[in-house]
Amino acid sequence: GQQLNQSPQSMFIQEGEDVSMNCTSSSIFNTWLWYKQDPGEGPVLLIALYKAGELTSNGRLTAQFGITRKDSFLNISASIPSDVGIYFCAGAVQGAQKLVFGQGTRLTINP
């Protein structure tokens, strides 16, 4: 079945630094989604991407749908303490009624 390789698994950064994480797959996806999960809560959708090459921003967050349809990245600029959490990528294959999730990137910020 499809798998998503999300990296890095964890990041330890200083407040104010930029963050970059990505997901890759051997399969082609038609949709890429990025979520953030705070401790003890459900994941919250940050950005949705639907076209190859699409670049979308949501405040300090920017995500891109790779041209090959097999990868996506998420950037966070000028990190702040509330950015702490686990970030998940997810992809949808045409015809499937479910998402495939990456294993998550745990972001820790030192003030």
Next chain:
Amino acid sequence: SQTIHQWPATLVQPVGSPLSLECTVEGTSNPNLYWYRQAAGRGLQLLFYSVGIGQISSEVPQNLSASRPQDRQFILSSKKLLLSDSGFYLCAWSVWGGGLETQYFGPGTRLLVL
């Protein structure tokens, strides 16, 4: 606007006891519904999904079952809980098709089996 509810928020159950977790969605019709389990510090494991009333797809063999008695209600059950059933259970909904798939999660239920 659409909202998704899960209850209870937290549950502590003894091994061998039954389980029933409920998820309901408001503000949308004929959604796809999903149950995920998340172990501490780990990723999301899809357990079941449903594309309509009475239609259940199981992703992994396990001690759990799911039912969808109404369009916007999804129930996760077990007849006898195991220690390994402990975890964070998340319900999600989506409207699939048209090339604009998204999925939204509920607040989750934390289950501790002792």
